Amino acid sequence: MEKVKCLIIGSGPAGYTAAIYAARAGLNPVLYTGPQPGGQLMITNEVENYPGYPEGRNGPEMMDDFRKQAERFETVIRNEMIVKVDFSGPIHKAWSESGTEIHASTVIISTGASAKWLGIPGEHEYENKGVSACAVCDGFFFRKQKVAIVGGGDTAAEESTYLAKICSEVHLLVRRDEMRASKIMQERVLNTPNLFVHWNTSPEEVLGDGEGVTGVRIRNNQTGESKNLEISGFFVAIGHTPNTGIFKDWLDMDDSGYLIAKPGRSLTNVPGVFVSGDAQDKIYRQAITAAGTGCMAALDAERYLVETGL
Ligand code: NDP
Numbered sequence: 001m002e003k004v005k006c007l008i009i010g011s012g013p014a015g016y017t018a019a020i021y022a023a024r025a026g027l028n029p030v031l032y033t034g035p036q037p038g039g040q041l042m043i044t045n046e047v048e049n050y051p052g053y054p055e056g057r058n059g060p061e062m063m064d065d066f067r068k069q070a071e072r073f074e075t076v077i078r079n080e081m082i083v084k085v086d087f088s089g090p091i092h093k094a095w096s097e098s099g100t101e102i103h104a105s106t107v108i109i110s111t112g113a114s115a116k117w118l119g120i121p122g123e124h125e126y127e128n129k130g131v132s133a134c135a136v137c138d139g140f141f142f143r144k145q146k147v148a149i150v151g152g153g154d155t156a157a158e159e160s161t162y163l164a165k166i167c168s169e170v171h172l173l174v175r176r177d178e179m180r181a182s183k184i185m186q187e188r189v190l191n192t193p194n195l196f197v198h199w200n201t202s203p204e205e206v207l208g209d210g211e212g213v214t215g216v217r218i219r220n221n222q223t224g225e226s227k228n229l230e231i232s233g234f235f236v237a238i239g240h241t242p243n244t245g246i247f248k249d250w251l252d253m254d255d256s257g258y259l260i261a262k263p264g265r266s267l268t269n270v271p272g273v274f275v276s277g278d279a280q281d282k283i284y285r286q287a288i289t290a291a292g293t294g295c296m297a298a299l300d301a302e303r304y305l306v307e308t309g310l
Helices: 013-024 039-043 059-072 135-142 154-166 183-190 287-308
Strands: 002-009 030-032 076-078 082-086 092-096 101-109 113-115 146-150 169-173 195-198 201-208 213-220 226-230 233-236 240-242 273-275
Touching (some): 002 092, 002 287, 013 030, 013 059, 013 101, 101 287
Parallel strands (some): 002 030, 002 101, 146 169
């Protein structure tokens, strides 16, 4: 058994930022990276909207910078998963996949969320070569070009109108004859002149030339007819899954599994357990907002330790 003052679960911008703040505050944090060290930015080519990088930065290199900064202040980083927790007492227990039992005075959760994918041919092959799950991150690379985006929720509505400001044509593929997005968002979609909604339409295959995306084969779900759409960017906006399964017996979460923090804070329903990043954010989901909430969680953890004397 190992006792720690601050256990951080997850290694995206939220986890590493929490580590930098917690380490500099003398909390000697131990960070478990999870299955994808660096988080979602590891599958992002170029990050151009993170302040402080005027020339942009490749996602994996950026996360390497985050990790080095956390290590500089002696965060202990383990490339492992936490597979089980027990938040029933004042000391929080966690178990790693290799069997280490950790007793932590504070826990910062930054396990993030994973984009849902369609699982169609070409999708994985062209990931980062024209296929993306984040319009805000990658839309700019397709300026003045034709793109398609799949989904019918608020994310698809928001991202398609965002793309329409940058791209020459946006084709929104909605699998039913209606969208589940809020009315106001739908109106925005329908009133955007270069945004074309294809109802009852599902993508069948992302087409490419080996280097990048050149089109998508789409099927009309009513008639069964297929045709090709010429595009150079293919965006998937069919929802995310927060990586919060191991906390379901202990922490308040919404119907989709997003952890619920006290408004404006990082506090969960369990004293000493804090949440940051996409595990609690289904709206903004940006590296910069994740980093901001990671900072909040570390400051809240530090304050909690002072107040409780743990
Ligand atoms: P949602 O789960 O709300 O919507 C997912 C959409 O993707 C649905 O329209 C669904 O279709 C479609 N879909 C799912 N699987 C497939 C598939 N295999 N092929 C084609 N289409 C598919 O996810 P969102 O990310 O849009 O939103 C998540 C939550 O975040 C919601 O509560 C939303 O309101 C909120 N949000 C709020 C925002 C805001 O307030 N500004 C912005 C973004 C999100 P179907 O409808 O047929 O099931």
